Amino acid sequence: MAGDEYKIVKLGDTLVMTPLRNNLFDNETDWTGFRDSVSQEDNEWDEIDD
DSSP: OTTOOEEEEEETTEEEEEEOOTTTTSOGGGGTTHHHHOOHHHHHHHTSOO
16 A cells, blocks of 8 residues: 555565554454464574564
């Protein structure tokens, strides 16, 4: 959407855009079961240095 703000990280030739949101974790029910859905590939992405 127009006006949205993003954090942009370059990983090799890839640009990763992450939306900046202050209220991302406000609704706890949105995150129910999330931890169980994290894959090994997700963990590898999380370990990439900014």
